[in-house]
Amino acid sequence: MQRRKDVLHGAGGESGDAFRCVGCRMAVSVVAPGTAHRNHCPHCLSSRHVDGRIPGDRASTCGARMAAVSLSARADGEWLLVHECAACGALKANRIAGDDNALALMRIAVRPLADPRPVRRALLVL
Ligand SMILES: [Zn+2]
Ligand SMILES: [Zn+2]
DSSP: OOOOOOTTTSSSTTSTTEEEOTTTOOEEESOBTTBSSOOBOTTTOOEEOOOOSSTTOOOOOOOOEEEEEEEEEOTTSOEEEEEEETTTOOEEEEEOOTTSOHHHHHHHHHSOOSOOHHHHHHHHHO
16 A cells, blocks of 8 residues: 655745644644744644754754643743653753643643642743
8 A cells, every 4th residue: 555655745844933732643734823933733732853042043952742741930020931851861941832731731720749849940941
């Protein structure tokens, strides 16, 4: 049986204003309400390790999947989503977008912290 290659077809893909989610394969537009450039999937909240020290600098060559591990709130009340890289363990704090999956966010917020270490490390990053 011949499998049709869909690399060149899907809407979005790796083009400039959209990316393919490494978690659920959804085509995600980088334009999102409440944030300058979206770097995580609004559906499953997965991100990708592409940035170095500065969000959006695309300085990292890691490229591995980053899973949302925690939620954090800044003093000004803004909520941040903390991602941990599955390959190198790097932590990133990202602004939540206006259309992020509320249920997925809640799941992370109420998740019992079996290991609080990532959160403490994340607070040092902020
Ligand atoms: Zn996803
Ligand atoms: Zn990494």
